[in-house]
Amino acid sequence: xxxxxxxxxxxxxxxxxxxxxxxxxxxxxxxxxxxxxxxxxxxxxxxxxxxxxxxxxxxxxxxxxxxxxxxxxxxxxxxxxxxxxxxxxxxxxxxxxxxxxxxxxxxxxxxxxxxxxxxxxxxxxxxxxxxxxxxxxxxxxxxxxxxxxxxxxxxxxxxxxxxxxxxxxxxxxxxxxxxxxxxxxxxxxxxxxxxxxxxxxxxxxxxxxxxxxxxxxxxxxxxxxxxxxxxxxxxxxxxxxxxxxxxxxxxxxxxxxxxxxxxxxxxxxxxxxxxxxxxxxxxxxxxxxxxxxxxxxxxxxxxxxxxxxxxxxxxxxxxxxxxxxxxxxxxxxxxxxxxxxxxxxxxxxxxxxxxxxxxxxxxx
Amino acid sequence: xxxxxxxxxxxxxxxxxxxxxxxxxxxxxxxxxxxxxxxxxxxxxxxxxxxxxxxxxxxxxxxxxxxxxxxxxxxxxxxxxxxxxxxxxxxxxxxxxxxxxxxxxxxxxxxxxxxxxxxxxxxxxxxxxxxxxxxxxxxxxxxxxxxxxxxxxxxxxxxxxxxxxxxxxxxxxxxxxxxxxxxxxxxxxxxxxxxxxxxxxxxxxxxxxxxxxxxxxxxxxxxxxxxxxxxxxxxxxxxxxxxxxxxxxxxxxxxxxxxxxxxxxxxxxxxxxxxxxxxxxxxxxxxxxxxxxxxxxxxxxxxxxxxxxxxxxxxxxxxxxxxxxxxxxxxxxxxxxxxxxxxxxxxxxxxxxxxxxxxxxxxxxxxxxxxxxxxxxxxxxxxxxxxxxxxxxxxxxxxxxx
Numbered sequence: 007x008x009x010x011x012x013x014x015x016x017x018x019x020x021x022x023x024x025x026x027x028x029x030x031x032x033x034x035x036x037x038x039x040x041x042x043x044x045x046x047x048x049x050x051x052x053x054x055x056x057x058x059x060x061x062x063x064x065x066x067x068x069x070x071x072x073x074x075x076x077x078x079x080x081x082x083x084x085x086x087x088x089x090x091x092x093x094x095x096x097x098x099x100x101x102x103x104x105x106x107x108x109x110x111x112x113x114x115x116x117x118x119x120x121x122x123x124x125x126x127x128x129x130x131x132x133x134x135x136x137x138x139x140x141x142x143x144x145x146x147x148x149x150x151x152x153x154x155x156x157x158x159x160x161x162x163x164x165x166x167x168x169x170x171x172x173x174x175x176x177x178x179x180x181x182x183x184x185x186x187x188x189x190x191x192x193x194x195x196x197x198x199x200x201x202x203x204x205x206x207x208x209x210x211x212x213x214x215x216x217x218x219x220x221x222x223x224x225x226x227x228x229x230x231x232x233x234x235x236x237x238x239x240x241x242x243x244x245x246x247x248x249x250x251x252x253x254x255x256x257x258x259x260x261x262x263x264x265x266x267x268x269x270x271x272x273x274x275x276x277x278x279x280x281x282x283x284x285x286x287x288x289x290x291x292x293x294x295x296x297x298x299x300x301x302x303x304x305x306x307x308x309x310x311x312x313x314x315x316x317x318x319x320x321x322x323x324x325x326x327x328x329x330x331x332x333x334x335x336x337x338x339x340x341x342x343x344x345x346x347x348x349x350x351x352x353x354x355x356x357x358x359x360x361x362x363x364x365x366x367x368x369x370x
Numbered sequence: 371x372x373x374x375x376x377x378x379x380x381x382x383x384x385x386x387x388x389x390x391x392x393x394x395x396x397x398x399x400x401x402x403x404x405x406x407x408x409x410x411x412x413x414x415x416x417x418x419x420x421x422x423x424x425x426x427x428x429x430x431x432x433x434x435x436x437x438x439x440x441x442x443x444x445x446x447x448x449x450x451x452x453x454x455x456x457x458x459x460x461x462x463x464x465x466x467x468x469x470x471x472x473x474x475x476x477x478x479x480x481x482x483x484x485x486x487x488x489x490x491x492x493x494x495x496x497x498x499x500x501x502x503x504x505x506x507x508x509x510x511x512x513x514x515x516x517x518x519x520x521x522x523x524x525x526x527x528x529x530x531x532x533x534x535x536x537x538x539x540x541x542x543x544x545x546x547x548x549x550x551x552x553x554x555x556x557x558x559x560x561x562x563x564x565x566x567x568x569x570x571x572x573x574x575x576x577x578x579x580x581x582x583x584x585x586x587x588x589x590x591x592x593x594x595x596x597x598x599x600x601x602x603x604x605x606x607x608x609x610x611x612x613x614x615x616x617x618x619x620x621x622x623x624x625x626x627x628x629x630x631x632x633x634x635x636x637x638x639x640x641x642x643x644x645x646x647x648x649x650x651x652x653x654x655x656x657x658x659x660x661x662x663x664x665x666x667x668x669x670x671x672x673x674x675x676x677x678x679x680x681x682x683x684x685x686x687x688x689x690x691x692x693x694x695x696x697x698x699x700x701x702x703x704x705x706x707x708x709x710x711x712x713x714x715x716x717x718x719x720x721x722x723x724x725x726x727x728x729x730x731x732x733x734x735x736x737x738x739x740x741x742x743x744x745x746x747x748x749x750x751x752x753x754x755x756x757x758x759x760x761x762x763x764x765x766x767x768x769x770x771x772x
Contacts, residue, residue: 031668033709097591099671100712100765113710115593115671304440304654304662339662 028120033099034062037111045103046110054101054112059093060086062116073362074127081126092122127365128239148242150249150278151287153228155309155349156220156260158295170209177202220292222257227346228291228353235357239365241285250277260290264312275316275323285369287360289313289329291352296341304337307344309352315360317369327363329356426483427587429528432499434468435655437525440662447505449563450522465658467568468500471575478582495532496587500578501525501655503541503643504627506620507559508611510736517736518554519611520546520562523627524574525643526581527655528588535666536653538588538640538772540581541631543624544573547739586772588640593671593769595633596642597626598708605680605700609741625745629676632749637757639770642670670708672766677702679718681741691729697737698722699744703752705762715762717755721747 036057040046046054063085067078085092095117102111178201185194229245236243246253255270266274266288278286292310299306314328334355336348436443436451444451454462461469476484484498504523509516524542529535546566548554567574588594600622607615614621626644634641645651651667679700687694698720705715723744727735756762 033671033707035710095590097593097671097769099593099707099769100714113707113712117590298441304664337664 029095029117030066030120031115032062032066032118033113033115034058034060034065035111035113036061037109040108040110044105050110051101051112054110055096055098055114056089058112058114059089059096059116062096062114063089063093063118066118066120071359071362073359073366076366077127077130077362078123081123081130084130085123085126091119092126093118147285148244148281148283149236149285149287149315150244150246150251150283151229151232151236151289152246152251152253152256153224153232153287153289153291153313153353154222154253154257154260155225155228155291155293156222157293158220167212168209169212170207173206173208175204175206220261222261222290224253224257225349228349231350231353232287232357235354235361239361241361244281244283249281249283252277256288264290275318278318284319285315285317285326286323287313287315289356291349293345293348296344299337304339305341305344306335306337307341307348308333308335309345309348310334311352311356313356313360315364326367326369327360329359332356332359426481427496428485428494429479429482429585429587430485430487430493430497431469431472432497432529432531433658434462434465435499435501435657437501437503437653437655440654440656443656447502449507449560450502450505450567453560453564453567461658463564464502464567467575471570471578472498474570475579475582478579479585480583481586495530496537497529497531498585499527499529499655499657501527501653504543504623505563506613506624508613509554510611511553515549515551516553518546518548518550518559518562519738520548520559520566521624522563522566522574523624526578526585527643528585529665531663533666534664535668536643538594539643540584540634540641541627541643542574542577542581543627543631544577546573584634584638584772588772591769592640592772593766594640594642594668595672595674595705595766595770596667596670597630597644597676598670598673599675600626600644601675601677603677603679605682606678606741609681609683609697609737611738614738625676625678628746629674629749632746633674633753636750636753637767637770638772639767640772641770642667672714672770673706673708675702675704675706677704678745681737681744683737686724689729693727693729695725695727695735696722697725697740697744699741699748701745701748701752703756705756705766714766715756715759717752719748719752719755721745721751723747 036054036059038046038050038054038057040050042050067075070078093116096114098112098114100113103109104111180198180200182195182198185196224246233243233245246256251274252270255273256266259266259270274286274288290312292312294308294310296305296307298304310331310333312330312332314325316323317326332352334348334352336344336346336351338344338347436447438446450464454464472484473486476486482498485493501524502522503525504521506519506521508519508521510519511517522544524544525539526542527539528537530537544566546562548562566572569575570579602618602622602625607618610618610621614624623644630641630644633639643653645667651669653665653667654662655665656662679702682698682700684696684698685693686696699722701719703715703717703719704713706713721744723740725735725740757767
């Protein structure tokens with residue numbers, strides 16, 4: 007078993023990422039009205055298949071987030087004009103001719119080349135990757151990024167404070183009668199009494215929010231994942247440390263709340279402007295508690311990301327892309343591995359989403 | 371232990387009558403990824419890579435795995451997981467048996483080049499694994515005897531480790547029925563389970579030997595089928611064993627696996643595993659080296675819905691000596707394209723089996739095996755009808771054939 011594990015490790019080490027063409031299968035249907043008397047011509051059948059391919063593409067892109075859909079819409083005419091390149095293969099599942107209405111419909115399972123679509127999106131919107139030698143420092147728009155992860159270190163919960171006011175009102179009324187017998191030997195005394203009591207209660211309840219303290223860390227793997235996404239898209243990235251940002255101040259601010267203090271923010275903006283770094287991406291990733299995944303039985307950790315990108319070019323910093331409270335889940339054999347997987351997933355996907363927003367705004 | 375009646379049933383046997391042997395089948399999927407890149411094999415990598423056959427596609431052997439929640443393996447497979455506990459430096463019982471079988475029968479896989487080495491990045495990402503999906507022990511007590519039914523479900527899976535998807539699967543379903551005057555002890559049950567899965571003559575490996583030939587790589591244009599939905603009607607419940615009456619969903623899974631086993635055996639189609647939780651189309655596998663990998667079950671090209679409406683019994687003939695009862699299974703089978711709801715086959719199917727009850731028999735009739743045979747007969751009838759229907763044969767079965 008030990009030998010096996012070592013060999014698996016060795017296998018992992020020698021994995022080489024190669025350029026891949028991802029293909030997904032998506033179904034689509036197409037329908038045309040044919041002109042002939044009995045059945046559609048070959049050209050008309052082909053037209054229905056083309057419609058089905060377009061439908062398959064539309065169904066595939068329906069899962070895109072809004073920013074990505076907007077980016078896709080920009081290149082859609084180019085894709086539809088070269089449909090066979092983006093949908094290189096298909097299997098016809100069914101066809102139907104409705105003679106009274108002269109309608110010919112077809113259902114296909116299309117193979118969509120998602121890598122080609124991704125390349126087309128990058129080419130149309132992202133900064134193009136140029137040879138280093140052709141870029142002068144003055145032309146380069148650098149992007150500094152600071153991703154911090156935080157998890158709950160302590161939580162101080164306050165009991166509910168209840169103020170109660172009690173007002174009691176009461177009144178007694180009655181009559182007392184004395185009766186002496188005629189012979190004067192005995193006497194009777196009777197007392198009729200009725201009482202009314204009214205109680206009025208009131209008050210207020212004060213609930214105080216828990217005081218939360220976070221343990222904040224920077225994670226090299228997260229930095230690498232974000233760097234990878236941004237660099238592949240052609241952005242010139244600068245790590246927070248290299249940009250001389252005061253990382254400890256950010257960590258301190260994020261350890262007690264969701265906002266960066268004014269001095270920390272002002273200092274960061276000043277430093278980045280001095281270094282002619284135009285864009286600043288800051289994000290905090292809240293690591294949730296580990297729990298058991300119902301399907302696999304593995305440990306699951308959810309990381310929630312809040313992030314924004316600020317453009318520092320103008321007189322005042324301007325937020326040009328943001329993500330608020332987006333959750334990402336990671337699985338692992340133990341909480342540590344699950345947390346790492348969740349952080350990597352969150353970093354990669356949130357960076358991609360921010361990237362789509364930048365592309366949509368034409369930020370290069 | 372006075373075992374007076376023992377039956378091992380083959381779920382791919384077309385005969386709906388109770389007989390002496392048993393076993394099962396497999397299923398399939400699509401070869402989509404164009405990239406033979408980073409393949410990580412979880413186990414069985416301590417063997418030297420054997421010679422390659424350049425004409426056949428390489429598929430690496432990944433060994434034995436338990437399907438489902440990794441931390442619940444001991445709960446879901448209490449007997450097999452116990453049998454499978456090996457010494458610290460040794461593989462488990464089932465892993466050892468499985469690896470031994472595949473190495474010895476490598477030549478039977480005539481359409482693939484089965485490899486037992488460490489996959490390199492440039493190698494195929496496809497692997498073959500044997501996964502256990504079900505372990506059920508159903509003891510029942512009658513007035514003067516104790517009955518034991520052991521059902522074990524397996525899937526011979528072709529997996530894509532790069533995409534983390536199930537390419538296709540061939541279900542294997544084996545069953546052992548035994549009876550004795552005394553209740554079966556845990557040791558006796560474990561002994562019978564061991565016999566079902568140990569050695570080449572066991573039910574499991576006899577079934578596997580039959581399936582080796584059919585394992586191949588699915589073409590880019592080949593489609594997939596999946597049993598997507600099983601409904602167990604109220605009229606079926608009174609005939610089920612106690613354990614199934616309490617958990618009809620578990621019975622629905624067994625129904626799906628049995629139908630899948632017969633369908634792949636008779637039609638040779640590429641079948642995807644039945645997703646128990648419906649929307650949750652994941653298959654989690656824990657391999658022998660304790661690594662856990664989640665595989666996605668892709669959306670099928672075509673789906674099959676099984677509506678088990680119920681079972682019924684009718685007294686056909688009665689004499690002083692015996693009574694002849696007819697037990698019927700009533701189904702609805704629907705084959706369709708799920709995205710656009712294009713229905714290719716939708717028909718009711720029924721099948722009956724007879725059961726003679728001697729007048730001298732004091733105990734009640736054990737009806738579950740009888741209705742199970744009727745259900746199997748209905749499945750076979752349905753599959754034959756599907757294959758005979760020109761529309762379904764051309765538009766569905768032919769496209770899913772491996």
